[in-house]
Amino acid sequence: MVVIEQLLSKQEVQAYRxxxxxxxxxxxxxTAMGMAASVKSNGQADASNSAIKALTNQLLAKLGATPKLISAALPHRIFPPCFNRYSQGEHYGFHVDAAIMRIPNTNDVMRSDMSMTLFLSEQDEYQGGELIIKTDFGQQKVKLNAGDAVLYPSSSLHQVSPVSQGKRVAAITWMQSLIPDAPMRETLFNLDQSIQALLSNPNIAREELDRLHHVYHNLIRQHSQV
Known part of the structure; x- marks a missing residue:
């Protein structure tokens, strides 16, 4: 999992809300498919509404301009974000996201490699409503500040626990990565984050940075699918 703090500023969150x-x-x-429909209880914004379309396009542009997200996901395709709301008593039981998704209003399909939840409610606006992701190290509970986002593998079983009070508003999307292999994608993310940290160190020779860039981009060439 990768947390991206303040993907949206507080002012941007308020404008969305x-x-x-x-x-x-x-x-x-x-909008639920197959078995997921039986465990889904929430509200979803009408994607055909002009105001929602405008928010979707704004958020797509923001995602494409967020360096940490690009570094972590190396996205090839991004599904148009959806906006959802969980009110008291609503939840989304354990499910796995569809492996292949059709991009709305097109004949194009994409593979879901990574899922993203962008929180649009502050933590004190609701009780419950944690995103719970099953991992090899046990269940991870995620509840972030408004404007923060979390990226996680679409292949994981996950759920939104019942909201017992208040309302939980969020945006969700899915990404097909240029690098389908999750361990390699994680390796490239860690390598890129190290390169970015070294760039700010004036004591690091340019030749060493060039060497790391060479390794990074050649790994992408070897493992990418376009």
Missing amino acids: DILDKQAWQDGKQ
Whole structure:
């Protein structure tokens, strides 16, 4: 999992919420597939609404301009973000995201390698509603500040625990990575983060940075699928 703090600023979150809080929310089961529909209980914003379309495009542009996200996911395709809301008693039981998704209003399909949840409610606005992800090291509970996002493997079983009070508003999306192999993607992320840290060190010789860049980009050449 990779946490991206303040993907949206507090001002941007408020602008999103000003629009989302005025929307009529549809039954989230309408967009669930297969077994997921039986465990899904939430509201989802109408993706065909012009105001929602504008938010979706704004968020897509923001994702494409967020260096840490690009470094972690190396995205080839990004599914148009969806906005959801969990009110009291609503939840989304354990499920796995669909492996292949059709991009809305196109004939294009994409493979879901990484999922992302962007929190748009502050932690004290609701109780419960944690994103719970099953990992090899046990269940990880995630509840972040408004504007923060978490990236995690789409292959993982995960759920949103029941909201017992308040409302949990979030955006979700999925990404097909240029690097389908998750361990290699993690290796490249760690390598890139080290390179970025070394760039700010004036004592590191340019030749050493060039050597690391050479390794990084050649690994991408060897392992990418486009």
